[in-house]
Amino acid sequence: xPNLTRRSFGLLAGASAASLAMPHYxxxxxxxRAVVIGGGSGGGTAARYLAKxxxxxxxxTLIEANARYTTCYFSNLYLGGFRDFESxxxxxxRLASNYGITVVNAFADMIDRExxxxxxxxxxxxxxxxxxxxxxxxxxxxxxxxxxxxxAQIMPHSWKAGPQTQILKSKLDAIEDGQQIVMVxxxxxxxxxPGPYERVSMFAHVLKNKGYTNSKxxxxxxxxxxxxxxxxxxxxxxxxxxxxxxxxxxxxxGIVSVDPATGAVETDxxxxxxxxxxxxxxxxAGMIATKAGLSNDSGFCPIDPxxxxxxxxxxxxxxxxxxxxxxxxxxxxxxxxxxxxxAMAIRGDLLDARVFPAKYSNTCWSLIDTNxxxxxxxxxxxxxxxxxxxxxxxxxxxxxxxxRQATYEESIGWYNGITADIFGS
Amino acid sequence: xxxxxxxxxxxxxxxxxxxxxxxxxxHRLSAAGRRLLFGAALMASGQIHATEPGDPAKGEDxxxxxxxxxxxxxxxxxxxxxxxxxxFGRQAGSLEEFRYSGAMQQKGQDGLVWNEFTIDxxxxxxxxxxxxxxxxYRGMRDPQDRLHVIAYLKALSAAPPAADAAANTDxxxxxxxxxxxxxxxxxxxxxxxxxxxxxxxxxxRADGIPSIVGWPNNAFIRALFEYKTNVRSHQVMQNMTVNxxxxxxxxxxxxxxxxxxx
Ligand SMILES: Cc1cc2nc3c(=O)[nH]c(=O)nc-3n(C[C@H](O)[C@H](O)[C@H](O)COP(=O)(O)OP(=O)(O)OC[C@H]3O[C@@H](n4cnc5c(N)ncnc54)[C@H](O)[C@@H]3O)c2cc1C
Numbered sequence: 308x309p310n311l312t313r314r315s316f317g318l319l320a321g322a323s324a325a326s327l328a329m330p331h332y333x334x335x336x337x338x339x340r341a342v343v344i345g346g347g348s349g350g351g352t353a354a355r356y357l358a359k360x361x362x363x364x365x366x367x368t369l370i371e372a373n374a375r376y377t378t379c380y381f382s383n384l385y386l387g388g389f390r391d392f393e394s395x396x397x398x399x400x401r402l403a404s405n406y407g408i409t410v411v412n413a414f415a416d417m418i419d420r421e422x423x424x425x426x427x428x429x430x431x432x433x434x435x436x437x438x439x440x441x442x443x444x445x446x447x448x449x450x451x452x453x454x455x456x457x458x459a460q461i462m463p464h465s466w467k468a469g470p471q472t473q474i475l476k477s478k479l480d481a482i483e484d485g486q487q488i489v490m491v492x493x494x495x496x497x498x499x500x501p502g503p504y505e506r507v508s509m510f511a512h513v514l515k516n517k518g519y520t521n522s523k524x525x526x527x528x529x530x531x532x533x534x535x536x537x538x539x540x541x542x543x544x545x546x547x548x549x550x551x552x553x554x555x556x557x558x559x560x561g562i563v564s565v566d567p568a569t570g571a572v573e574t575d576x577x578x579x580x581x582x583x584x585x586x587x588x589x590x591x592a593g594m595i596a597t598k599a600g601l602s603n604d605s606g607f608c609p610i611d612p613x614x615x616x617x618x619x620x621x622x623x624x625x626x627x628x629x630x631x632x633x634x635x636x637x638x639x640x641x642x643x644x645x646x647x648x649x650a651m652a653i654r655g656d657l658l659d660a661r662v663f664p665a666k667y668s669n670t671c672w673s674l675i676d677t678n679x680x681x682x683x684x685x686x687x688x689x690x691x692x693x694x695x696x697x698x699x700x701x702x703x704x705x706x707x708x709x710x711r712q713a714t715y716e717e718s719i720g721w722y723n724g725i726t727a728d729i730f731g732s
Numbered sequence: 733x734x735x736x737x738x739x740x741x742x743x744x745x746x747x748x749x750x751x752x753x754x755x756x757x758x759h760r761l762s763a764a765g766r767r768l769l770f771g772a773a774l775m776a777s778g779q780i781h782a783t784e785p786g787d788p789a790k791g792e793d794x795x796x797x798x799x800x801x802x803x804x805x806x807x808x809x810x811x812x813x814x815x816x817x818x819x820f821g822r823q824a825g826s827l828e829e830f831r832y833s834g835a836m837q838q839k840g841q842d843g844l845v846w847n848e849f850t851i852d853x854x855x856x857x858x859x860x861x862x863x864x865x866x867x868x869y870r871g872m873r874d875p876q877d878r879l880h881v882i883a884y885l886k887a888l889s890a891a892p893p894a895a896d897a898a899a900n901t902d903x904x905x906x907x908x909x910x911x912x913x914x915x916x917x918x919x920x921x922x923x924x925x926x927x928x929x930x931x932x933x934x935x936x937r938a939d940g941i942p943s944i945v946g947w948p949n950n951a952f953i954r955a956l957f958e959y960k961t962n963v964r965s966h967q968v969m970q971n972m973t974v975n976x977x978x979x980x981x982x983x984x985x986x987x988x989x990x991x992x993x994x
Contacts (some may be wrong), residue, residue, distance in 0.1 A: 356926070640930060643930050644927065644930065647923075647926040647927075651923065661919060661923075663920060663923045663924075666924070666927060666975075668927050668930075668971075668972065670931075670968055682967070682968070684967070684968055684971055685971065686971055686972065686974070686975060688975075697975060698971050698974050698975065699971065700967040700968070700970070700971050702967070713870070713940075715940075716870070716939075716940035717931075717940045717941055717968075718940070719939055719940045720931060720932075720933075720938070720939045720940030720941030721930070721931045721940075721941060723933060723937070723939055724929065724930055724931045724932060724933045724941060725930050725931070727933055727934065727935065728929050728930055728934070732933070732934065732935050
C-alpha cells in the first residue's frame, strides 16, 4: 500500500479493531460523522439534536462510559425523600432506537486530534469529522488535604450522582438525634452554584421530619457568599430555626484538612466533627478534555462564544461543565442550551444547514422545604469576549406560599421536560 | 337536592380520581349497589363540602381564569382550549375540530362524559384526574367555587357554538398585532423553540409547566406579548421573551402551530 497516509492508516486500524466487537463504527462510509463523548446533560442533548435534525444525512455516535445516567438534578430531592432513586435514572435506549444514534458503552481514553479519532479504553478507534466533548467535571480530590477517592467512600462528595448519592443517602438516614452533619462546600467555579445549599436544606428537612431538632448542620464554606443566599437563609430561618450554621472564610479562617477516620474537619478556627461529613472539593473539566489539550490553566476549556467551538481545535466543540461559558453557570440547563448551539454549528459545517445566531439560557430551581421552591435564571448572548448575560431574574424573599408552591411544581415540569429533551420521549 | 344533604364530616381529602371509575362501573350493578356507589361518589366529590348552591353570577367572576382559553355562549369557538357549548353530556375529547391530548381522547373513548360530577373532579386537579391533559390549569381547590363555576357553565353552555367552530383567527387592534401580520419562518421557529422545550414538553404533556404545542397562531403570539409587556407576570417567561422581536415571536408561533399533541 504505497500511499497510505497516517490518517487512512488510523482509519483502517480502527475499522479492523472495531469490526470484531462493534462492526458499525466505520459503517457509514461517505456520510459525515459526528461523534459525542459523554452522554450527560450536554452530550445527550447534542447527540439527539444532531440525529433528529440531520436525519439520514449524518452518522451520529455517542460514547458514554456508563450504561445508565443518574441526574445530579433532583438527587438532592432524592436525599430529602421527595423522589425515589429509580426516578432520577435514565437509559440510552430511545436515543438508539428512535433517533438511530450509535450508542457505544465505553470509556474514551484519548482523542487523536491529528487523525480525528477517539481512542476507546480497549484501543479501538472511532473516527469523526466533528467531535463534541461533554465529559462534565472531575473532582480534584487533593484540593482538600486529607481527602482522596478512597476517603469519598466514607465522606462522600456526591457531586457526581450515582453510587456516591446512595452512600450519602444511607449515611443521612442513619443519623440519630443530636448527631452532627458537616458539609465542606466547594470553591468557585463548580457545577450547580445553589446545589450545596439546596442539599443542606434537604438534610435539615429529613432531620426535622424525624423530630431530630437536637442535630445540627455545619456548613464550612471557602466562599464569602453563595448563590440565592438571602433566599436560602430566609428559608432556613423559617423552616429549620437553629439547625443550620453557615460559616464563611472570615469566620473559620480556612479549611486545613479532613480526617476520614475520625470524621473531623480542621479549620483555622476550630475542629468540627460530624457523624456525616459531605466534602465537596474543587472541580475541573473531565479528564479526556485536558488529556486532549483542550483546557487551559483554569482546568476548563475555552470556546468560541458564537458556536461553542473549541479555541484549541476547530473540529471540536466543548459544551457543559467542561467549558468556560462566560457568565453562564455550570448547570444541566446550561449544558442543554449550549448543546443546541453546537449541534446547529456542526450541521452548518458538515451539511450546510442554516445557522441562526446563538442564544443561550438557564434557570435553576431549588427546593428549601416541602412546596417551598425558588429559582434563578438568565438569558445570554455571545460577545467577542465571552457568553454574556443579557437579562436575569431571581425569586424574591417574602414571596407567598402559593407562588413558592407553583415554583416547586414548575421544577417538576422542568425535570420532565429536560430529561425528555436529553434522552428522548 | 344534592346540596341540601347534611354534610358528613370527612377527615381526609376527597379522593376524586375514583369517581370516574365508579361511574363507569355503576351501570353494571344492582339498584342497591348503585345507590351505595353513588353515595361514595358524592362524598368523594366537592358537592358535599359546599354549603350554598352554585351561583352563576359568582361563577362568571371565577370563570375569568378560564376565559383566555375557553369560549362559551353564543358563537363560541375553539381557542387554546375547546369551546364549552354543549359541554354537559358531551363525551370527553370529542369535538372534531379541536386537537386534544391523547390522554383526553383516551378518557373519552373509555367512557368519560362531562357532567357536574366529572367536571367538579376535573376542575379540582386537572392533572390528577386526567394525567397527561394539555390543560395547564392548576386546579380550583375550593369546592364552593367549583360549584359556582359549574352553575355558570350550565347556564351558558346551552347556547349554540359558531357554525365554524374552528380556531378563531380574527386580528383586531390588539397586543402583538404586528407579529400576527407576519408570515412566521417555521425553520427559524424550530431553532428558537429549542430554548422552550427544555421546560415545555414537546409531547404536549403539562406537569407544572403549561403545554404549548398545537396552539392557534394568534393565541400563541398574544401570550408571548403579554409576558414581554408584563401584562402576564412570570419571571421565567418575562425573561425569556424580553429579547424576542416580532420576527422571533411570529416564527415561534408558526412552528408550534405545526405540532400535534401526542
Ligand atoms: C447536587 C447537584 C444538583 C444539581 N442540580 C441541578 C439543577 O437543579 N439544575 C441544573 O440545571 N443543574 C443541576 N446540577 C448541575 C448539572 O448536573 C451539571 O451541570 C450537568 O450535568 C452538566 O452536564 P455535562 O453534560 O457537562 O456533564 P454530565 O451531565 O456530568 O455528563 C458527563 C457524562 O460524560 C461521561 N463521561 C465523562 N468522561 C467520559 C469518557 N472519557 N468517556 C466516556 N464517557 C465519559 C460521564 O459518565 C457522564 O455521563 C446539579 C449538580 C449537582 C451535583
